[in-house]
Amino acid sequence: MTFPIKLLAVVAVWLLFYLITFRACQEELCLACDPIAPAQDTVVTEAALPLYFKWSDPEAYVDKGIEALIQQTTQSGDTTQLLQITGLYFEGEAKLNDDDNMGLARASEVARLFDGRIDSSRLRLRARQVEAPESAKEEPFAGALFEWVDRHQNSTVDRLEDRIAIRFPVGSANREYAPDVDAFLVQLAEDLKASGQIVRLTGHTDNTGSVQQNIQLGRARAEAIKQFLVAAGVPSDFVLTESKGGALPVAANETAEGRYQNRRVEVRFIQPQQND
Numbered sequence: 001m002t003f004p005i006k007l008l009a010v011v012a013v014w015l016l017f018y019l020i021t022f023r024a025c026q027e028e029l030c031l032a033c034d035p036i037a038p039a040q041d042t043v044v045t046e047a048a049l050p051l052y053f054k055w056s057d058p059e060a061y062v063d064k065g066i067e068a069l070i071q072q073t074t075q076s077g078d079t080t081q082l083l084q085i086t087g088l089y090f091e092g093e094a095k096l097n098d099d100d101n102m103g104l105a106r107a108s109e110v111a112r113l114f115d116g117r118i119d120s121s122r123l124r125l126r127a128r129q130v131e132a133p134e135s136a137k138e139e140p141f142a143g144a145l146f147e148w149v150d151r152h153q154n155s156t157v158d159r160l161e162d163r164i165a166i167r168f169p170v171g172s173a174n175r176e177y178a179p180d181v182d183a184f185l186v187q188l189a190e191d192l193k194a195s196g197q198i199v200r201l202t203g204h205t206d207n208t209g210s211v212q213q214n215i216q217l218g219r220a221r222a223e224a225i226k227q228f229l230v231a232a233g234v235p236s237d238f239v240l241t242e243s244k245g246g247a248l249p250v251a252a253n254e255t256a257e258g259r260y261q262n263r264r265v266e267v268r269f270i271q272p273q274q275n276d
Contacts, residue, residue, distance in 0.1 A: 103127025
């Protein structure tokens with residue numbers, strides 16, 4: 001083999017080695033420099049909830065499992081019922097405006113998730129102020145409850161997990177006289193006398209009238225329930241009263257049904273009476 005041919009062979013081998021080595025290095029460098037896509041569910045992983053909220057924020061945040069939650073919720077009711085969505089909120093959260101609160105705003109945001117799944121006429125929005133978890137200001141939290149209810153269900157006494165609500169007529173401090181109201185109050189008086197528990201009666205109104213008028217009306221409603229309990233033998237010191245007027249609606253005041261829900265006295269147990 002002549003020298004030129006040998007030289008060409010050496011150059012060809014060198015070029016082949018260079019191309020293979022350069023290509024391998026290039027691929028390795030590309031892999032090393034390729035940007036890593038940011039995690040899309042960092043907050044979701046921390047929340048571990050398909051539907052969650054953040055402090056003083058009405059927006060409904062969703063994560064994996066939201067479709068399963070929506071399907072399970074829509075399939076658990078029947079066509080004669082309403083889906084009641086209750087938005088939860090805490091004392092100290094931002095107030096949105098004079099006629100709304102964080103709970104109703106959250107319920108409204110959750111209702112959007114059911115667009116195309118349930119007709120809007122079958123949705124009923126409610127709000128409830130509850131005790132805040134210790135981590136509520138820093139961490140995501142569950143902020144909505146779902147319940148299928150009868151379309152015409154408007155009880156004068158609602159028994160919830162942490163309180164009982166007694167409804168009132170328009171502009172009146174006289175409770176609605178219905179068998180369930182009287183039966184509840186008689187039983188409440190007996191329970192208080194037997195247990196020594198303390199209750200707080202909080203009067204509420206709809207948005208009709210001035211702020212001062214509603215504070216006075218709410219207080220009169222709470223005092224009316226207290227008078228019944230005291231007359232039934234409950235010590236006056238066992239019954240605390242206060243008024244929030246129209247500041248804490250549980251339903252939108254735009255409808256007669258919503259205003260009815262807001263005209264109420266809430267009964268909440270505080271603590272056992274300490275005996276010396």
